[in-house]
Amino acid sequence: MKRDSIFYKIFQQFPPLLFQLLPNPPTNVVEYRFDSVAVKEPKFEIDGVFLPSDADGVVFFCEAQFQRDEKLYERVFAESLLYFYRNRHRFSDWQAVIIYPSRTTEQKNFQPYRALLNCDQVHRIYLNELGNIRTLPIWVALMVLTTINESQAPEEARYLLQRTITEQASSQAIIDMITTIMMYRFEQLSYKEVEIMLDITLQETRAYREIKAEGREEGLEQGRELGREEEAVNLVIRQLTKRFGSVSEDINSSILVLSLNTLENLSEALLDFRSLDDLQAWLVEH
Numbered sequence: 595m596k597r598d599s600i601f602y603k604i605f606q607q608f609p610p611l612l613f614q615l616l617p618n619p620p621t622n623v624v625e626y627r628f629d630s631v632a633v634k635e636p637k638f639e640i641d642g643v644f645l646p647s648d649a650d651g652v653v654f655f656c657e658a659q660f661q662r663d664e665k666l667y668e669r670v671f672a673e674s675l676l677y678f679y680r681n682r683h684r685f686s687d688w689q690a691v692i693i694y695p696s697r698t699t700e701q702k703n704f705q706p707y708r709a710l711l712n713c714d715q716v717h718r719i720y721l722n723e724l725g726n727i728r729t730l731p732i733w734v735a736l737m738v739l740t741t742i743n744e745s746q747a748p749e750e751a752r753y754l755l756q757r758t759i760t761e762q763a764s765s766q767a768i769i770d771m772i773t774t775i776m777m778y779r780f781e782q783l784s785y786k787e788v789e790i791m792l793d794i795t796l797q798e799t800r801a802y803r804e805i806k807a808e809g810r811e812e813g814l815e816q817g818r819e820l821g822r823e824e825e826a827v828n829l830v831i832r833q834l835t836k837r838f839g840s841v842s843e844d845i846n847s848s849i850l851v852l853s854l855n856t857l858e859n860l861s862e863a864l865l866d867f868r869s870l871d872d873l874q875a876w877l878v879e880h
Contacts, residue, residue, distance in 0.1 A: 600775055601658040601693075602630065604736055605642055607767050611733040612644055612656055612691060615719050620652060631677065640673050646685070653678065653685045658693040660741075662700070666692070667707045689715045695741040696722045728753060732761070736771050744779065748791045751776050755794060769794075826857035833861065838870050845870070848877045856880055 605611060609628040613619035620626075625647035631640050642656035655674040659666055670690060678688045694700055697720055710716050724730060727738045727750050735754055742750060751772055758768045777788055789795060830849055834841050852860065860876065867873055 600740060600778065601737070602642065603774065604733065604771060607771065608733045609644060612654060614731055614734055615691065616717055622647070640677060649684065650686045652687045652689060655688065655690045656693070659699060660695055664701055664703065666701045667704055671707065671710060689717065691717045691719060693719045693721065696720055732758060732768060736775065739772070739775050747776065747779060751792055755792060823854045823857065826854055826861065830857055830861050830864070833864055834873065841870070845873065
């Protein structure tokens with residue numbers, strides 16, 4: 595399941611969500627802007643950064659971690675502090691939020707960072723400890739929906755859909771997120787099966803359109819790749835025919851199964867071949 599992209603979309607849609615997880619959020623949460631930034635030399639990719647609107651506010655770093663990484667804290671603090679150092683003139687302070695599905699995913703050895711992890715600048719959130727998904731704020735509930743077991747997920751998704759329709763003014767954005775989460779969680783199911791599971795028409799949701807577009811782009815890329823391979827095969831065959839006359843069916847068959855990269859290498863190498871024996875030896879080697 596593509597949790598990174600899902601959490602990115604959730605925070606993009608509703609940046610104040612992060613502050614619903616914190617015990618003492620800033621008073622101007624609606625003014626924060628969510629972004630993803632890169633720190634070069636060394637190259638770091640920070641999952642999410644919440645940037646204050648004022649020139650001297652607090653910057654919040656966010657990391658959603660769903661697989662154990664025994665050097666997560668090394669990376670998070672290195673990324674965050676380096677970014678803060680390089681942008682010190684823009685912010686008065688920093689805080690970091692690390693989101694886990696449960697405590698079992700957390701890095702085991704965090705002794706070197708005990709002071710940071712136990713201070714009020716760093717917040718560790720365990721989604722399975724936030725309470726009943728049905729009683730949580732709707733955007734927090736979406737995060738929890740990515741973690742609950744698959745046998746429970748369809749029922750809770752249907753509940754959240756119904757709750758969204760009856761309670762939320764921005765219902766379409768939330769419906770899109772719920773269907774996106776469920777379609778990624780149940781990738782083995784057809785669209786029709788997901789529709790039946792959620793009691794919803796997927797063609798009406800942005801999730802359906804986005805995932806369909808992803809599939810179409812993958813298909814186009816595969817088509818482009820096949821087209822490039824076919825062109826490369828034809829080029830090699832033409833070059834060989836021009837140099838050595840017709841080539842045997844066995845050689846043709848051997849060339850047809852080569853990858854695009856190998857075909858390109860062969861196109862250059864055959865310029866040095868003196869006979870078909872050189873070609874045969876090259877094919878055996880590669």
